[in-house]
Each structure stands twice: as structure tokens, then as C-alpha cells.
Amino acid sequence: TPRVFSGAQPSGNLHLGNYLGALRNWVGMQGADYETIYCMVDLHAITVWQDPSELRKATRELCAGYIASGLDPDKSILFNQSQVPEHAQLAWIFNCVARMGWMQRMTQFKDKAGKNAQNASLGLFAYPALMAADILIYHATHVPVGDDQKQHLELTRDIATKFNHDFGVDFFPLTEPVIQGVAARVMSLRDGSKKMSKSDPSDMSRINMTDDADTISKKIRKAKTDPEALPSETDGLEDRPEARNLVNIYAALSDQSAEQVLAEVGGKQFGEFKPMLADLAVSKLSPISTEMARLMGEEAEIDRILARGAEKARAIATPILQQTYEIVGMVGAK
Ligand code: AQP
Secondary structure (H helix, E strand, C coil), X not given: CCEEEEEECCCCCCEHHHHHHHHHHHHHHCECCEEEEEEECHHHHCCCCCCHHHHHHHHXXXXXXXXXXXXXCCCEEEEEHXXXXXXXXXXXXXXXXXXXXXXXXXXXXXXXXXXXXXXXXXXHHHHHHHHHXXXXXXXXXXXXXXXXXXXXXXXXXXXXXXXXXXXCCCCCCCCEEECCCXXXXXXXXXXXXCXXXXXXXXXXXXXXXXXXXXXXXXXXXXXXXXXXXXXXXXXXXXXXXXXXXXXXXXXXXXXXXXXXHHHHHCCCCHHHHHHHHHHHHHHHHHHHHHHHHHHHCCHHHHHXXXXXXXXXXXXXXXXXXXXXXXXXXXXXXX
16 A cells, blocks of 8 residues: 655744645545554744744644544544654754755745844754655655645655665655645735744734634635626636735635636625635634644653554664664674
């Protein structure tokens, strides 16, 4: 069976972009056709400053979000990255395989480091090598992610290719990105040119999975739009990024294509469309937020699920790390 790996950072609130771009597709891949491994990547989160008690809370909340969204700890391996040390161990090997120039081309590093790149952590720079290790320590073949992760996944293939070539082996697979659906890139509600993001300082820019019905409605009502009515075909959404974003969100939440949505709502003003979108979002998201809140009251249960997941993950990761060490020439590798 092909093996699926993906993860999200416990670096703030899980939002609608994470859900539609990633989590929902993770749930869709869970089951007989794939072996699924989903991680809370706490080592990635600390590439920028995280308050320790906030990090602990965010990790448990992310786990609650995974389960509330439909991931089942009996069907998928769920764990936090730091508890499987093989990720960091393989990342070191990959730090020695990847080239500085590859990392310098990463747009996420440029975006996150901002103007003062000299002041960014070394971890933020090396982030994609750790991500490659997350995936390849399981020999995962499929990685469902949002559109923003495409470049990192290409780098993962580059690292696998160079490792295999340098050591003359056919050891690490070339992983396939799985980027699905109309909402592979959900944009900020305040600015249609920026992706919806946990780290946006404006809470109005995103719908958090923990937002209540009133907050969701308010955020959609206040979402930036233009004064035109909705077009009846997708061509009419070109150069209207905010309108396109809301239509795509509606499409994803109602399991339709953007064309189908516009066939229904074309000609309507936003004053009419936004309440429809708000009702739909509330009806789809509130069962998840209610379940998340319930699970957050069961901290011991969450910790037990994570510990069990880490044990299962290690059973796969340990032999792959040992084989890697053997290939590289480390004495004592088993
Ligand atoms: N706006 C988005 N639209 C679609 N998919 C998205 N993802 C993130 N934002 C969007 C996908 O969610 C998964 C988990 O993301 P992550 O937690 O690893 O971090 P990120 O991509 O860095 O997410 P954020 O929210 O933007 O966090 P910050 O602000 O901390 O950088 C990934 O599969 C991602 O593609």
C-alpha cells in the first residue's frame, strides 16, 4: 500500500485554509488504499519563536483539530514530530546533502524571514531539509498539502535524487505532491493576494476552526470584496481575487466546482451571497469546533493518542534511519 505523510505546525490557530487545503484531503485518503501518517510538526513550529506553554496548548489543540475533522487514531498514525527523534536525525544527513543555493531559492523562507534575513533562525533556513526528512523517514510516496508547499516538495525530490545519486543507491522514493480541489490556496479575507495564514496579525483575515458562529458570520460579512455583482462564469472572476476566493470557499464547502456555484449565484450582489456563505461555513465548521472543544477537555486522552502514534511511527522510522546510516558509512548502524 502506498504511504501518505503530511503535517501541520502547532504555531497558532488551525484555520479554514489548513482545513480545505490539507486536512480534509487527509481524511479523504484515510482507509484501505493508503497507509496514512499525520504529524503535528512541533520542530518546524519553533523555527520562529513559540512561547513554551502556548506551544504545548497549540499541539494538543491541533491534535484535537485533526480528530474533530475526521482523522481516526485507529486508522491513521497521529503524533507530534519531536517524539520521533529519527526526523531530526535524518534531517541532519539531509542538511549535508542539500545545497545552500537550493534553500536560498525557497519563497517561504524569503516571505517569513522578511527584510532582515540575517536575523532569521538557522532552523528557518534549513526548514525544507527537515520537511524532506519528515516525509522520507517513512519512505512516503504521497504528500497531500496546500498549493503553498509545492516548492518544498520539489526540494524533497531533489534531496532524494541527490542522496540516491551520491551514494549510488535507489533508496529514497520520489514523492508525489497531492494538491487537490478548488481550495488548494485559500486567500486572506482582507487581501486577495495573500494566503490565509496562522501568522497573519489580523484575526479578521482568517476563519479559525475554533471560531463560533457569530465570529464566522462577522468575518465573512466584513470580508473585502468589490462592488460588482457575481459573474455567471469563472472567466468573470479574473482580476477579482477577493470574489474568486469567496466563490472557491463556497465551492469547496458545498462540494461543487466554482462553475456550479456561479451557475447558482451569478448575478447576486455580495450582500446576498455573503450570508449564504456564512450559513454554509457555520453549518460545516461548527460540528468540528464543538468536537474540538470537547476533546480539549480530555488532555490525558490526547496525550495517550500522541504517545501511541509516536510508538507506531518509530517502528517504521527506526529501521529506515539505520539503513540510511549504513549507506552513509556510520559504524554501528544496524
Ligand atoms: N491558505 C491556505 N490555503 C490552502 N492550504 C493551506 N495550508 C496552509 N495555508 C493554506 C496548508 O495547510 C497545511 C498545514 O500548514 P502548516 O501548518 O504547515 O503551515 P503553513 O503552510 O505555514 O500554514 P500557515 O497557516 O500559513 O502558518 P504560518 O502563518 O505559521 O506560516 C499545509 O499543507 C499547507 O499547505
